[in-house]
Amino acid sequence: MEKPRAAGVPRSRNARGSGDRLRGEIIDAAIAILAALGPEDQFSLRSVAKAVGIAAPSVYIHFPDRAALLLAVLEKLFSAQVALRNAAEEAVEHGGAWARLLARSIASVEFGLKHPGHFRVLFEGRVVPRLTDPRVADFGRPLLVRSIELINQIAPAPGARRVSDDPQRLALLLWAALHGIVSLRINKPTFEWPPVIELVEQVTRAIIQPALAG
Amino acid sequence: MEKPRAAGVPRSRNARGSGDRLRGEIIDAAIAILAALGPEDQFSLRSVAKAVGIAAPSVYIHFPDRAALLLAVLEKLFSAQVALRNAAEEAVEHGGAWARLLARSIASVEFGLKHPGHFRVLFEGRVVPRLTDPRVADFGRPLLVRSIELINQIAPAPGARRVSDDPQRLALLLWAALHGIVSLRINKPTFEWPPVIELVEQVTRAIIQPALAG
DNA sequence: ACCTGAACACCGTTCAAGT
DNA sequence: ACCTGAACACCGTTCAAGT
Numbered sequence: 001m002e003k004p005r006a007a008g009v010p011r012s013r014n015a016r017g018s019g020d021r022l023r024g025e026i027i028d029a030a031i032a033i034l035a036a037l038g039p040e041d042q043f044s045l046r047s048v049a050k051a052v053g054i055a056a057p058s059v060y061i062h063f064p065d066r067a068a069l070l071l072a073v074l075e076k077l078f079s080a081q082v083a084l085r086n087a088a089e090e091a092v093e094h095g096g097a098w099a100r101l102l103a104r105s106i107a108s109v110e111f112g113l114k115h116p117g118h119f120r121v122l123f124e125g126r127v128v129p130r131l132t133d134p135r136v137a138d139f140g141r142p143l144l145v146r147s148i149e150l151i152n153q154i155a156p157a158p159g160a161r162r163v164s165d166d167p168q169r170l171a172l173l174l175w176a177a178l179h180g181i182v183s184l185r186i187n188k189p190t191f192e193w194p195p196v197i198e199l200v201e202q203v204t205r206a207i208i209q210p211a212l213a214g
Numbered sequence: 215m216e217k218p219r220a221a222g223v224p225r226s227r228n229a230r231g232s233g234d235r236l237r238g239e240i241i242d243a244a245i246a247i248l249a250a251l252g253p254e255d256q257f258s259l260r261s262v263a264k265a266v267g268i269a270a271p272s273v274y275i276h277f278p279d280r281a282a283l284l285l286a287v288l289e290k291l292f293s294a295q296v297a298l299r300n301a302a303e304e305a306v307e308h309g310g311a312w313a314r315l316l317a318r319s320i321a322s323v324e325f326g327l328k329h330p331g332h333f334r335v336l337f338e339g340r341v342v343p344r345l346t347d348p349r350v351a352d353f354g355r356p357l358l359v360r361s362i363e364l365i366n367q368i369a370p371a372p373g374a375r376r377v378s379d380d381p382q383r384l385a386l387l388l389w390a391a392l393h394g395i396v397s398l399r400i401n402k403p404t405f406e407w408p409p410v411i412e413l414v415e416q417v418t419r420a421i422i423q424p425a426l427a428g
Numbered sequence: 429a430c431c432t433g434a435a436c437a438c439c440g441t442t443c444a445a446g447t
Numbered sequence: 448a449c450c451t452g453a454a455c456a457c458c459g460t461t462c463a464a465g466t
Contacts, residue, residue: 137404180394190351
């Protein structure tokens with residue numbers, strides 16, 4: 001993600017055919033603005049244009065409207081999210097499916113707490129209106145799919161039986177619980193919160209373990 | 215919550231000293247608008263004024279700014295939330311603390327799914343900017359306090375021991391999980407969701423039971 | 429093909445003026 | 448004391464015009 005140009009700095013004219021470069025710059029500027037957006041601030045298409053150094057209507061050459069720009073932002077943020085969780089999983093040297101699932105859970109929660117602006121855009125529909133767009137659902141699906149795979153692979157304790165509950169159901173429930181921890185932590189910051197990583201481990205165990213019980 | 219006046223209908227002048235009545239009407243109109251607000255729509259102070267039948271600047275006689283109006287909205291919505299959960303708990307005829315806790319959980323989740331607009335305002339910081347305002351935290355605290363009380367009262371199975379984990383920690387974790395179910399269900403509607411009430415019961419059991427284990 | 433300034437209907441908020 | 452219309456700086460979006 002490139003740094004957005006300082007406001008007002010004049011922009012050298014794009015060479016012919018370099019329209020895609022500007023498109024990318026617009027997306028990156030929007031992402032940078034969303035990251036720095038306090039709860040008091042508004043996100044505006046005009047501020048994105050200003051950061052890139054173009055006139056506001058120029059955005060419409062690359063995106064039909066504000067929602068389309070935000071859809072492209074979502075796509076990029078979700079790709080980064082997939083990469084982040086895969087990296088966290090691959091960093092697990094010794095450990096099976098359980099350790100990998102937990103590593104993914106912790107990485108996603110840590111991301112949310114570190115980048116609340118992006119978490120809100122990704123998972124709370126903040127700023128983005130067209131959540132029912134099927135593309136948005138597809139952006140997030142790989143995250144769920146990998147979670148289901150790992151839950152399926154988790155070995156039961158000796159003497160206990162395999163995962164008995166529907167793994168997709170468990171994956172959705174786990175996602176909801178982790179999502180809730182970040183969302184409530186962000187939105188109700190004045191409560192007395194214990195260390196969040198502990199909560200993540202506790203709730204992951206609580207949801208998966210009964211399904212493994214003998 | 216009174217029905218807001220139809221847009222444009224002229225308003226008879228308030229009698230002297232009836233300023234508080236208008237204040238209430240503004241709050242109720244805002245609540246009605248937020249309830250009907252689709253994800254595409256914007257909430258505006260001007261639309262509230264229009265619904266009440268007054269000029270936009272008249273709102274400023276009763277509220278210093280938009281955020282103050284929304285704070286009053288939050289206060290009323292939280293009161294209603296407390297009343298709703300208390301009613302759900304009192305409807306439990308036979309059953310101890312566990313049944314009461316579950317009744318409150320189900321009632322709160324059903325409310326969120328039925329009134330996503332209000333859920334977002336109450337718990338996702340939608341539209342409302344000043345979430346760090348300590349008053350907002352206090353609005354929600356009775357909900358947490360009652361949950362802690364009930365968790366403390368839950369009787370362990372015969373032969374098992376009392377709640378061993380910090381009850382406040384369990385209450386926060388339970389709240390986060392329930393919050394996550396509603397939030398993710400609302401914000402990711404295209405996933406294949408099992409019946410939500412089943413998820414509520416499953417996750418409540420999963421979080422509370424390990425603390426009761428012998 | 430790519431980008432612009434001017435204009436439109438909106439928004440929150442301020443302020444001088446009316447009853 | 449209570450409410451208003453006009454005005455300000457913003458917003459998303461459209462459009463005719465420029466290179």
